[in-house]
Amino acid sequence: MADKELENPDNWDFNAVKVHPAVKSARAIVSVAFSREDYELVSLCAESSGQRISEFIREAALEYCYTHI
Numbered sequence: 001m002a003d004k005e006l007e008n009p010d011n012w013d014f015n016a017v018k019v020h021p022a023v024k025s026a027r028a029i030v031s032v033a034f035s036r037e038d039y040e041l042v043s044l045c046a047e048s049s050g051q052r053i054s055e056f057i058r059e060a061a062l063e064y065c066y067t068h069i
Contacts, residue, residue: 042057
């Protein structure tokens, strides 16, 4: 079946759905040490932006890289 045909919902067989597990992309995990004071500041900023600390740190690091390279 051509891609155009596959994009048409009329050609989909909803009775024979096959569910596949999601595939996670490869990741690297990094441990970062903060002084207690710095950790509390980062934690407060992450919370105020509605993010987990790991998300906040990752986005801040990537933003820095993209704007300085």
